[in-house]
Amino acid sequence: xxxxxxxxxxxxxxxxxxxxxxxxxxxxxxxxxxxxxxxxxxxxxxxxxxxxxxxxxxxxxxxxxxxxxxxxxxxxxxxxxxxxxxxxxxxxxxxxxxxxxxxxxxxxxxxxxxxxxxxxxxxxxxxxxxxxxxxxxxxxxxxxxxxxxxxxxxxxxxxxxxxxxxxxxxxxxxxxxxxxxxxxxxxxxxxxxxxxxxxxxxxxxxxxxxxxxxxxxxxxxxxxxxxxxxxxxxxxxxxxxxxxxxxxxxxxxxxxxxxxxxxxxxxxxxxxxxxxxxxxxxxxxxxxxxxxxxxxxxxxxxxxxxxxxxxxxxxxxxxxxxxxxxxxxxxxxxxxxxxxxxxxxxxxxxxxxxxxxxxxxxxxxxxxxxxxxxxxxxxxxxxxxxxxxxxxxxxxxxxxxxxxxxxxxxxxxxxxxxxxxxxxxxxxxxxxxxxxxxxxxxxxxxxxxxxxxxxxxxxxxxxxxxxxxxxxxxxxxxxxxxxxxxxxxxxxxxxxxxxxxxxxxxxxxxxxxxxxxxxxxxxxxxxxxxxxxxxxxxxxxxxxxxxxxxxxxx
RNA sequence: GCGCCUGUAGCUCAGCUGGAUAGAGCAACGGACUUCUAAUCCGUAGGUCGCAGGUUCGAGUCCUGCCAGGCGUACCA
Numbered sequence: 001x002x003x004x005x006x007x008x009x010x011x012x013x014x015x016x017x018x019x020x021x022x023x024x025x026x027x028x029x030x031x032x033x034x035x036x037x038x039x040x041x042x043x044x045x046x047x048x049x050x051x052x053x054x055x056x057x058x059x060x061x062x063x064x065x066x067x068x069x070x071x072x073x074x075x076x077x078x079x080x081x082x083x084x085x086x087x088x089x090x091x092x093x094x095x096x097x098x099x100x101x102x103x104x105x106x107x108x109x110x111x112x113x114x115x116x117x118x119x120x121x122x123x124x125x126x127x128x129x130x131x132x133x134x135x136x137x138x139x140x141x142x143x144x145x146x147x148x149x150x151x152x153x154x155x156x157x158x159x160x161x162x163x164x165x166x167x168x169x170x171x172x173x174x175x176x177x178x179x180x181x182x183x184x185x186x187x188x189x190x191x192x193x194x195x196x197x198x199x200x201x202x203x204x205x206x207x208x209x210x211x212x213x214x215x216x217x218x219x220x221x222x223x224x225x226x227x228x229x230x231x232x233x234x235x236x237x238x239x240x241x242x243x244x245x246x247x248x249x250x251x252x253x254x255x256x257x258x259x260x261x262x263x264x265x266x267x268x269x270x271x272x273x274x275x276x277x278x279x280x281x282x283x284x285x286x287x288x289x290x291x292x293x294x295x296x297x298x299x300x301x302x303x304x305x306x307x308x309x310x311x312x313x314x315x316x317x318x319x320x321x322x323x324x325x326x327x328x329x330x331x332x333x334x335x336x337x338x339x340x341x342x343x344x345x346x347x348x349x350x351x352x353x354x355x356x357x358x359x360x361x362x363x364x365x366x367x368x369x370x371x372x373x374x375x376x377x378x379x380x381x382x383x384x385x386x387x388x389x390x391x392x393x394x395x396x397x398x399x400x401x402x403x404x405x406x407x408x409x410x411x412x413x414x415x416x417x418x419x420x421x422x423x424x425x426x427x428x429x430x431x432x433x434x435x436x437x438x439x440x441x442x443x444x445x446x447x448x449x450x451x452x453x454x455x456x457x458x459x460x461x462x463x464x465x466x467x468x469x470x471x472x473x474x475x476x477x478x479x480x481x482x483x484x485x486x487x488x489x490x491x492x493x494x495x496x497x498x499x500x501x502x503x504x505x506x507x508x509x510x511x512x513x514x515x516x517x518x519x520x521x522x523x524x525x526x527x528x529x530x531x532x533x534x535x536x537x538x539x540x541x542x543x544x545x546x547x548x549x550x551x552x553x554x
Numbered sequence: 555g556c557g558c559c560u561g562u563a564g565c566u567c568a569g570c571u572g573g574a575u576a577g578a579g580c581a582a583c584g585g586a587c588u589u590c591u592a593a594u595c596c597g598u599a600g601g602u603c604g605c606a607g608g609u610u611c612g613a614g615u616c617c618u619g620c621c622a623g624g625c626g627u628a629c630c631a
């Protein structure tokens with residue numbers, strides 16, 4: 001609709017120029033916006049204002065000329081008026097909106113999908129929690145955000161891959177192995193001194209128990225490197241499968257699980273480091289290997305391989321990101337916890353040093369989650385092994401509520417997650433508010449079917465009787481959906497979809513309370529069913545993108 | 555010290571990359587269920603958009619400085 005109006009304005013400008021009413025033929029881009037206030041019409045443009053300079057004419061005067069030359073052949077405008085300093089406001093006739101409903105019925109759950117990405121390959125890597133313990137609430141937010149962003153991009157025509165990076169190498173894995181071994185030895189009756197820097201959680205003991213059942217006490221008699229590494233491998237596998245299971249329950253399925261260790265095993269890591277060393281991007285100093293990140297915008301150079309020969313995390317991240325680009329992804333998106341933000345300049349520098357554009361690497365920073373119960377903070381300490389896991393949250397409040405709440409805020413602001421509130425099936429809980437719309441409409445449909453009202457599509461726009469303010473407001477909201485989705489995808493801000501859905505839900509509930517869908521008037525009833533079915537489709541559509549279900553009953 | 559994020563109604567937050575009179579929800583107060591699901595709706599009240607400058611026709615939005623909170627600033631992960 002915006003494009004259509006923009007074209008009309010541009011045509012009017014050209015006509016005016018041909019007639020000699022406007023002095024310049026170079027026109028600014030026509031931007032059509034939806035005003036905040038209903039009195040300012042359905043659409044408005046500041047075109048006259050921005051053209052004032054080029055046309056050397058007062059904005060209002062330009063606006064008058066444009067309006068006089070406007071050729072509204074289809075009669076979509078009820079009124080066009082000039083307001084304020086030179087805004088042109090467009091009021092549409094109700095019927096002008098009807099085609100939106102047809103489009104929704106045609107495309108169903110594809111309404112709003114677009115070709116914005118033109119099939120470009122994009123990878124979204126998220127969660128990627130270390131396989132040293134179960135996922136907690138914070139990971140849940142990252143999972144919800146990453147998954148929704150990936151869904152949005154796919155919906156907008158990108159070729160998207162979801163990936164989980166497993167940090168199955170390095171010291172924390174050894175520590176994990178040691179922790180399990182010690183607990184195993186304990187279970188085997190040995191006296192052990194469990195160090196503080198080992199993993200404290202109960203799950204370590206469980207894993208040790210399982211391993212002991214499999215292998216017997218033999219493994220825990222002597223603390224050899226081999227025994228510890230066996231424990232590490234077993235524990236990693238156990239934990240990863242637990243994580244995978246939690247994520248599946250949370251509705252997140254990855255296309256690929258990528259092992260850090262594989263970068264070393266395949267020799268890929270070696271290859272890249274030596275190549276970068278040849279290029280002079282990596283150099284040796286004080287027995288360590290350094291990356292010249294400061295030449296690419298980082299505040300100082302960073303260590304890649306420590307003096308003791310151990311590679312840092314940064315080392316494998318360099319190799320990993322190179323690997324991503326070599327797999328053909330045009331854009332690589334990482335979802336990180338906000339506490340890692342200091343890492344961005346470093347990795348961006350590395351990406352650029354390897355010959356890619358910095359815009360090809362994007363990081364979504366997700367702020368922390370404060371877990372509350374009834375308004376009071378829930379104590380969480382990873383050190384002491386006491387934390388509320390994602391699995392606990394799913395058990396207590398369910399996947400739908402958790403995912404939706406995680407997406408009710410911009411990722412850059414911290415989120416209070418109140419377990420009590422999340423469980424509440426009330427006003428305070430926006431998930432149910434939105435889902436309720438879907439359930440209500442399903443109920444109307446069922447009732448309609450019961451009364452033998454088949455729901456054939458009312459013929460064309462002509463037959464529709466939708467003219468109450470609530471109905472028009474609903475259709476206008478539905479019309480905004482494609483733009484909301486596109487903006488959410490472009491800016492990687494899934495919360496826009498959430499807010500859109502809450503807005504649409506509010507308008508539906510208002511409508512529902514004021515008007516009956518099933519009436520004595522057959523034509524009116526069919527029209528309203530047509531509208532309400534479209535609302536149902538868009539709610540379902542949006543919830544799909546967020547990874548939240550659309551229940552038919554509540 | 556430096557860097558990133560945040561600061562909007564009593565509380566929790568939106569604000570569509572600069573538009574017109576700043577919006578929701580909760581909490582408060584007053585109303586609406588013999589009707590298609592009240593997990594809903596309608597109404598009232600609530601604001602120096604942290605503070606001070608600047609940019610321009612126009613700033614919650616952009617630039618600078620300051621204040622407050624969070625996070626980070628390793629040859630940790």
